[in-house]
Amino acid sequence: xxxxxxxxxxxxxxxxxxxxxxxxxxxxxxxxxxxxxxxxxxxxxxxxxxxxxxxxxxxxxxxxxxxxxxxxxxxxxxxxxxxxxxxxxxxxxxxxxxxxxxxxxxxxxxxxxxxxxxxxxxxxxxxxxxx
Numbered sequence: 001x002x003x004x005x006x007x008x009x010x011x012x013x014x015x016x017x018x019x020x021x022x023x024x025x026x027x028x029x030x031x032x033x034x035x036x037x038x039x040x041x042x043x044x045x046x047x048x049x050x051x052x053x054x055x056x057x058x059x060x061x062x063x064x065x066x067x068x069x070x071x072x073x074x075x076x077x078x079x080x081x082x083x084x085x086x087x088x089x090x091x092x093x094x095x096x097x098x099x100x101x102x103x104x105x106x107x108x109x110x111x112x113x114x115x116x117x118x119x120x121x122x123x124x125x126x127x128x129x130x131x
């Protein structure tokens with residue numbers, strides 16, 4: 001499997017998801033309590049460590065053949081990943097400002113990123129030209 005496919009598939013590995021969720025929760029708590037340096041370290045270090053561990057140790061070829069692996073390969077383009085990242089940033093801002101509503105909006109944006117298959121898509125077919 002190509003590295004780009006491995007990087008995509010590793011996003012649905014349970015260890016990677018756990019690292020991301022744990023980092024977000026811990027970082028948001030630290031931001032809420034006004035510890036921005038510790039929050040930034042946690043928000044970056046845990047997901048990176050999770051990615052390194054999964055990319056080096058997990059059987060991503062087997063994961064790619066599962067329902068989750070097939071789903072992420074066909075429904076998680078870069079645009080959806082960017083939406084998820086933007087949602088995480090909104091959650092961080094919400095935690096820093098102690099705003100439950102911004103935290104909730106960030107969580108909804110992350111959910112929207114995961115819901116990419118249900119986004120409205122433009123047709124790639126061209127309309128017939130009128131000449």
